[in-house]
Amino acid sequence: MSLHDLIIEPLSHGFMQRGLASAVLLSISGGLLGSVLILRRMALMGDALAHSLLPGIALAWLLVGRGPLALLAGALTAGLLTALASALLSRLSRLKEDASFGAFFLIAYAGGIALVSQAGTRLDLLHFLFGHILGVGPADLALAAAAAGLTVLLFALLRRGIVLEIFDPVFARTAGFRGGWFHAGFLVLAVLNLVAALQTMGVILALGLFLLPAATAYLWCDRFRTMLALAAALGATGSTAGLLWSYHSGLASGPAIVLSLGLGFIFAALASPRYGLLRALHLAWRERRAVRHTAD
Amino acid sequence: MHSGHHQHDIFRLRDVTVHYGRRCALDRITAQIPCGGLVALVGPNGAGKSTLLRSLLGWLPLTAGEIRLGDHHPRHLHPRLAYVPQRAEVEWDFPVSVGEVVAQGRWPALGLFRRFRDSDHALVTKALAELELAPLADEQIRRLSGGQQQRMFLARAVAQGADIFLLDEPFNGLDLSATAELIHLLQGWQAQGRTVIAAIHDLALVRAHFPHALLLDTRLIAAGPTAEALSDANLDLAYRHRVPVLGARP
Known part of the structure; x- marks a missing residue:
């Protein structure tokens, strides 16, 4: 397969261009957003939130149609x-936050699946859950641009407040940041971006892109700014690779993108020079050898 | 710049009461805390030490009562008031360098938007030098020792331009030499007329190094020169509801 077949031909289609741009x-x-989720230890909470959007999306689709605003x-x-x-x-019962959130998101998710499967064909449900690259219309692309633009703008404007809110909330208060x-803002931004990612990624895997x-x-890396930039670059690279893979293999675009991103993640988890597994194992092995030498 | 006139400032607390939901964290505290020295807030776990510190900072809403420094509400005293968090409360894996944390000290003055000027950079450099952190400025904060981590937050407070420092359990988790080093440093600050108000649960440490103490058990048990405030009778009052814990009592 030539470079032309691999990359250029797929990108001659309008839906691929829109999907890729989005x-x-x-x-x-x-x-x-993903960086904030990770640093605040809310990764699983974010995943649950993404699942809980399904009934709202399904109801809107049934009542109004599939316009992005609805x-x-x-x-x-x-x-x-x-x-x-x-x-x-x-707050009001003995249930802790994870349990109550877990319960509600499961109920919401099941309700959403019931709604979609009652109303549409089975194929529609799969598209909802795993993404469907053909579904990215011009209005979806506009929504993605708006979501990305608003997010970047707010991060640029409020970066000091965001850093302190994660790193040292009490100091944030004394600095006058509310x-x-x-x-509230983070929740709205996350939902906005999740909805924008819906067509490409599907409900189940949407958070993977973040x-x-x-x-x-x-x-x-060891700097917040570098982390944000690197995360964005990795996301763009991985989702491009995933989309092309999806085009050539017929695999749904959501899993293809998440698997491409997952490859990068596993490589980093193994090989990161400071925080990777291999380094940790190497250090442990060296320590054990040193201890054994001392014992001899 | 930190000499003289601030020493006669006095925090005046009148009927300070704080409730978290139905739980009462501080109950009608009326006291005066003199500035210009080392003051310890002492009491068992849950006695309201951290709550009182946050109240003194001015942003924690009081259920009743008021706090004034001179004629001012504490909220209007920034940047003079600086908060130094408990080390356990901070995310040490945050991707941030020592120099960046110290630079946060300028944020209360600059707000969200204003850019650093030369004078801000100079204050940060000076604070790093004063706390002997300049060689570590580019390190990620997890790689510091406990004593260095504590000094980093003191440096942030200095960069803020503060002269009143509110410390939450600054000695927690420090080894003996780091503890001695921190005491030496705070005594130097006392000599410069800086004020340190610290929540501390270690009574022996307070007796040895803090001339002034407030003893709390949700309400105020005693306040004054440490030897008097931490008398056996007062300690019995403060700790009477508590199961004795090894090391919690002298």
Whole structure:
């Protein structure tokens, strides 16, 4: 297969161009959001949030149709309701936050699957869950651009507040930065980006585009700014590779992108010069040998 | 720049009460805390030491009562007031360097948007030098020793331009030599007229090095010169509900 067949021919299709542009745009904002999720130890919470959007998206589709704004409104409602209900329950009952959030997101997710499978064909459900590259229309691309643009703009403007909110919230308060906007704003931004990534990634794997590049970058660098930039670059590279793979193999685009990003992550987890497994094993082995020598 | 006139400032607390939901963390604290020296906040776990520190910083909403320094609400005293967090509360794997953390000290003055000027950079450099951290400025913060980590947050507070330092359990997790080093450093600050108000659970350390103490058990048990405030009778009052823990009592 020539380079032309591999890369250029696929990109001559409008849907591939739109899918690729949308994935690259969302990689940029996703790297930022994923970095915050990881540093605040909210990776699993973010995953649960992504799943809980399904009933809102499905309802909006059934009632209004598949315009991005309707989907966004449905997803925002479902996400906010799940977050609020679980926050309320964990505050007022003995259930802790993870349990109440876990319970609500499962209910929401099951409700969403029931809605989609009752209303549409089975094929539609698979597209919802795993992404479908043919589904990226011009309006979806516009939404991706808006989501990415807004995210990058807010991060650039509020970076000091974001760093302190993660790193040292009490100092953030004394510096006069308010915390309330952070949580609400972050939730809205995350939902916005998840909905924008829906067509390409699907509900189940959408967070992979955010989380994996950020986790890979986190294993590789020691500065916040570098981490954000690296995560964005990794996301763009991995999603491009994943889309091309999906085009050639017929694999759904969501899993193809996540697997490409996963390859980078596993490489970093093994080989990162400072935080990789191989280095940790090497250090442990050297230590043991040193101990044995002393014992002799 | 830190001499003289600040020494006569006095924190005045009147009926300071803080509730978290239904739980009462501070109950009608009325006290005066003189500035210009080392002051310890002492009490059992859950006595409200950290809550009182945060109240003194001015952003924790009081359920009742008021706190003033001179005529001012603490909120209007920044950047004079600086907070030094408990080491356990910080995410040490955050991708950030020592120099960057110290530079955060300028953020309260600059806010979200204003850029660093030469004078800001100079303050950061000076704070790094004062706390002997200049050679470590580019290190990721996890790679510092416990004593160096504590000094990094003191440097951030110095870069802020503070003269009143609120420390939350600064000696927690420090080994003997790091503890001695930190005490030496704080005594130097005392001589310069800086004020250190620290939440500390180690009574022996307070007795030996902190001239002034407040003893808390949600309410104020005693305040004043340490020997008087931490009398046996007062300690019995503060710790009476607690199961004795090895080392918690002298």
